Amino acid sequence: xxxxxxxxxxxxxxxxxxxxxxxxxxxxxxxxxxxxxxxxxxxxxxxxxxxxxxxxxxxxxxxxxxxxxxxxxxxxxxxxxxxxxxxxxxxxxxxxxxxxxxxxxxxxxxxxxxxxxxxxxxxxxxxxxxxxxxxxxxxxxxxxxxxxxxxxxxxxxxxxxxxxxxxxxxxxxxxxxxxxxxxxxxxxxxxxxxxxxxxxxxxxxxxxxxxxxxxxxxxxxxxxxxxxxxxxxxxxxxxxxxxxxxxxxxxxxxxxxxxxxxxxxxxxxxxxxxxxxxxx
Amino acid sequence: xxxxxxxxxxxxxxxxxxxxxxxxxxxxxxxxxxxxxxxxxxxxxxxxxxxxxxxxxxxxxxxxxxxxxxxxxxxxxxxxxxxxxxxxxxxxxxxxxxxxxxxxxxxxxxxxxxxxxxxxxxxxxxxxxxxxxxxxxxxxxxxxxxxxxxxxxxxxxxxxxxxxxxxxxxxxxxxxxxxxxxxxxxxxxxxxxxxxxxxxxxxxxxxxxxxxxxxxxxxxxxxxxxxxxxxxxxxxxxxxxxxxxxxxxxxx
Amino acid sequence: xxxxxxxxxxxxxxxxxxxxxxxxxxxxxxxxxxxxxxxxxxxxxxxxxxxxxxxxxxxxxxxxxxxxxxxxxxxxxxxxxxxxxxxxxxxxxxxxxxxxxxxxxxxxxxxxxxxxxxxxxxxxxxxxxxxxxxxxxxxxxxxxxxxxxxxxxxxxxxxxxxxxxxxxxxxxxxxxxxxxxxxxxxxxxxxxxxxxxxxxxxxxxxxxxxxxxxxxxxxxxxxxxxxxxxxxxxxxxxxxxxxxxxxxxxxxxxxxxxxxxxxxxxxxxxxxxxxxxxxxxxxxxxxxxxxxxxxxxxxxxxxxxxxxxx
Numbered sequence: 001x002x003x004x005x006x007x008x009x010x011x012x013x014x015x016x017x018x019x020x021x022x023x024x025x026x027x028x029x030x031x032x033x034x035x036x037x038x039x040x041x042x043x044x045x046x047x048x049x050x051x052x053x054x055x056x057x058x059x060x061x062x063x064x065x066x067x068x069x070x071x072x073x074x075x076x077x078x079x080x081x082x083x084x085x086x087x088x089x090x091x092x093x094x095x096x097x098x099x100x101x102x103x104x105x106x107x108x109x110x111x112x113x114x115x116x117x118x119x120x121x122x123x124x125x126x127x128x129x130x131x132x133x134x135x136x137x138x139x140x141x142x143x144x145x146x147x148x149x150x151x152x153x154x155x156x157x158x159x160x161x162x163x164x165x166x167x168x169x170x171x172x173x174x175x176x177x178x179x180x181x182x183x184x185x186x187x188x189x190x191x192x193x194x195x196x197x198x199x200x201x202x203x204x205x206x207x208x209x210x211x212x213x214x215x216x217x218x219x220x221x222x223x224x225x226x227x228x229x230x231x232x233x234x235x236x237x238x239x240x241x242x243x244x245x246x247x248x249x250x251x252x253x254x255x256x257x258x259x260x261x262x263x264x265x266x267x268x269x270x271x272x273x274x275x276x277x278x279x280x
Numbered sequence: 281x282x283x284x285x286x287x288x289x290x291x292x293x294x295x296x297x298x299x300x301x302x303x304x305x306x307x308x309x310x311x312x313x314x315x316x317x318x319x320x321x322x323x324x325x326x327x328x329x330x331x332x333x334x335x336x337x338x339x340x341x342x343x344x345x346x347x348x349x350x351x352x353x354x355x356x357x358x359x360x361x362x363x364x365x366x367x368x369x370x371x372x373x374x375x376x377x378x379x380x381x382x383x384x385x386x387x388x389x390x391x392x393x394x395x396x397x398x399x400x401x402x403x404x405x406x407x408x409x410x411x412x413x414x415x416x417x418x419x420x421x422x423x424x425x426x427x428x429x430x431x432x433x434x435x436x437x438x439x440x441x442x443x444x445x446x447x448x449x450x451x452x453x454x455x456x457x458x459x460x461x462x463x464x465x466x467x468x469x470x471x472x473x474x475x476x477x478x479x480x481x482x483x484x485x486x487x488x489x490x491x492x493x494x495x496x497x498x499x500x501x502x503x504x505x506x507x508x509x510x511x512x513x514x515x516x517x518x519x520x521x522x523x524x525x526x527x528x529x530x531x532x
Numbered sequence: 533x534x535x536x537x538x539x540x541x542x543x544x545x546x547x548x549x550x551x552x553x554x555x556x557x558x559x560x561x562x563x564x565x566x567x568x569x570x571x572x573x574x575x576x577x578x579x580x581x582x583x584x585x586x587x588x589x590x591x592x593x594x595x596x597x598x599x600x601x602x603x604x605x606x607x608x609x610x611x612x613x614x615x616x617x618x619x620x621x622x623x624x625x626x627x628x629x630x631x632x633x634x635x636x637x638x639x640x641x642x643x644x645x646x647x648x649x650x651x652x653x654x655x656x657x658x659x660x661x662x663x664x665x666x667x668x669x670x671x672x673x674x675x676x677x678x679x680x681x682x683x684x685x686x687x688x689x690x691x692x693x694x695x696x697x698x699x700x701x702x703x704x705x706x707x708x709x710x711x712x713x714x715x716x717x718x719x720x721x722x723x724x725x726x727x728x729x730x731x732x733x734x735x736x737x738x739x740x741x742x743x744x745x746x747x748x749x750x751x752x753x754x755x756x757x758x759x760x761x762x763x764x765x766x767x768x769x770x771x772x773x774x775x776x777x778x779x780x781x782x783x784x785x786x787x788x789x790x791x792x793x794x795x796x797x798x799x800x801x802x803x804x805x806x807x808x809x810x811x812x813x814x815x816x817x818x819x820x821x822x823x824x825x826x827x828x829x830x831x832x833x834x835x836x837x838x839x840x841x842x
Contacts, residue, residue, distance in 0.1 A: 078717065080713070080716070080717070083713075083716060085640065085641060110719055110720075110721060111719075113716065113717060113718065113719040114718075114719035117717065117718075118717040120710065120713060120714065120717070122710060124708075124710035124711060124713065124714045125714075126711060126714065126715075126729060127711075127733065136715075136718060137718040140718060140719055140720055140724065141719075186714070189714075189718070190717070190718070193718065193719070210314075213314040213315065214314060216314075216315060217314050217315050217316065217317075220315070220316075220317055236384050239381065239382045239383070239384070240315065240317075240382060240383055240384070260378050260381070260382060263381040263382055264377060264378055264381045
């Protein structure tokens with residue numbers, strides 16, 4: 001045993017424990033930053049003055065009770081609200097490194113959606129073949145060459161940890177897959193276009209525990225390739241999966257911090273109450 | 281640990297208590313989870329505990345050797361490493377808590393994490409006991425036929441061997457998930473207690489004959505008691521191991 | 533606190549018998565009504581077939597109308613009907629689908645759109661003779677298209693437009709919002725979402741709507757009489773395909789024509805009893821064509837539904 005032979009003043013040997021790694025040892029540069037973000041559905045203000053940094057290549061989770069605005073906030077990132085009538089943004093979400101305001105009036109929502117991907121709550125593959133599902137985003141961007149398409153589709157399916165399960169079924173209908181597989185297919189579909197940020201809107205709430213565990217593991221791995229923002233109403237999932245957690249309540253951001261801190265020793269009483277189940 | 285200063289009769293040459301080439305062990309808690317993060321965390325936590333165990337075992341052996349050989353330098357070494365033992369304890373304590381908060385372990389995982397935390401506590405206390413023995417080693421001086429330390433030296437030595445063996449067995453049982461080994465540790469404790477009783481009687485007879493070394497005698501009693509307690513801590517660790525494995529074995 | 537009466541088992545069972553009786557009663561009533569309707573249709577059909585039985589045969593299909601009942605056939609009428617249906621479908625489909633897409637996907641939800649939607653459904657209730665008058669004034673005289681196959685086709689297209697629009701809108705609506713969201717999320721424009729996802733999956737419903745519309749148009753008499761379908765045509769409109777360049781011509785669109793309902797009407801109005809049989813036979817054939825088209829619509833809907841299940 002080498003430990004005891006070292007000089008007396010050495011600290012405990014530096015064993016890398018992932019629990020420790022998951023705290024940002026050095027501050028990660030933010031990939032996006034929401035500044036004084038307000039949002040209205042008609043006359044109803046759903047987001048109030050949100051200031052939040054989303055660190056790059058980390059998983060940030062948004063938690064909070066129903067109606068707190070976490071999904072609303074998420075959907076600001078890819079301008080999904082623009083599809084509804086009578087919505088209004090105020091403030092900004094600055095995307096690095098080109099410093100574009102994602103919710104700015106002069107910014108094209110289609111362009112935003114081509115850079116920011118989304119995975120939805122209920123798996124929603126297109127009623128096409130597995131291949132065509134993943135290729136659709138690429139076709140929209142003008143990729144026509146068959147070899148290119150095949151390569152990038154395979155890459156995306158591998159990144160989504162589903163390649164082995166579907167490599168012989170690329171021409172089968174996507175609807176023949178199981179729920180968990182369909183959701184991973186949807187993740188592959190979003191990954192194919194190499195988004196800069198990947199948004200997850202309660203991605204496992206419609207899935208069984210095994211499928212959920214696989215997707216949580218996938219999200220953990222994807223972090224090295226893409227910045228992830230995930231909304232979940234399952235706090236334990238946020239604890240397991242994320243590096244940073246933000247707690248929202250009634251449209252406001254109450255607290256944000258490293259997940260290990262939030263779940264062992266949160267700063268605000270409101271956060272503590274929510275996490276420990278004291279809803280009052 | 282220099283070869284010529286090994287405690288005779290111990291298996292001190294085998295210092296590889298932390299045999300973590302894991303994977304071949306029955307029901308390895310550091311394997312098989314869908315989440316690799318959990319696998320890695322559990323494996324790392326266990327490795328920390330085993331390393332702490334190794335350090336503490338060495339502390340005990342060194343402290344007793346320092347006492348028997350009147351080696352004040354060795355005693356100083358033991359004392360200076362005490363903060364390291366505490367640092368291990370703090371770290372394990374903090375990280376097991378975080379693991380519970382973040383991963384919500386249940387069943388075997390939860391038992392393991394709990395066993396880890398309690399084992400760290402027991403090991404920290406063993407560290408304290410060795411510290412006391414080392415302090416005594418620093419103070420003790422003089423020799424002669426009526427020096428209580430010399431008089432009970434064989435008992436000290438034997439009890440040290442026993443308690444170190446028990447510790448090593450307990451830590452190894454923990455690392456390898458070996459219930460049989462844990463039970464052996466429990467059985468050894470009786471031997472240790474008997475040895476302690478005999479040593480005490482010997483001391484009492486010496487004291488009645490020669491009353492010059494009362495202080496040293498009292499200190500020696502404490503040293504013996506410390507070793508006996510170390511054995512108890514090892515027994516506690518072994519019990520934690522059995523509790524941790526309890527769900528997997530039908531006849532614990 | 534007043535004691536709330538507990539429901540005992542007897543209470544539960546007391547009402548149960550009567551409720552189950554009511555259930556069975558409804559099934560019987562429904563069954564009877566349905567059988568009655570089918571029976572009427574069957575009787576109608578069989579009556580026609582029996583009356584016209586003597587006239588069924590190859591010559592009936594291949595002869596022109598004639599003053600002699602035995603020699604009168606439906607050739608020109610059948611060809612005319614076919615050509616008109618072709619034009620109708622060709623016009624109604626793109627216009628109806630485009631209108632439906634606009635209303636469903638693009639139009640903002642305001643009062644103006646509301647007015648348009650109300651009027652579209654109202655159009656379905658306009659009497660068909662009014663369409664005929666409109667067509668007479670607009671197509672025949674104003675646009676100078678004359679009393680031709682083209683005018684008839686356009687008129688009937690207008691007639692079935694509401695049916696096509698409503699059916700298409702229903703089909704578009706049946707595409708789940710989740711699919712659209714997924715497509716938008718990948719950066720598709722509204723047109724790309726419509727073209728790549730909404731339209732392909734609505735095709736079944738759209739075709740069904742079109743065929744139902746056509747099966748209604750096939751029997752419309754009033755509008756085409758108004759624009760001047762002749763009833764004694766012993767010639768066929770020029771063939772659209774000719775042997776020399778360009779191989780397709782459109783002369784046939786401008787030619788005068790007749791149609792099945794007209795022919796039937798003409799025969800029935802004749803004093804000569806023998807023509808009744810002709811009319812009955814033509815009627816049976818017309819009814820048969822209608823039933824066939826409906827069956828086709830149902831089959832198409834079934835086939836498309838099998839391929840896609842959300």
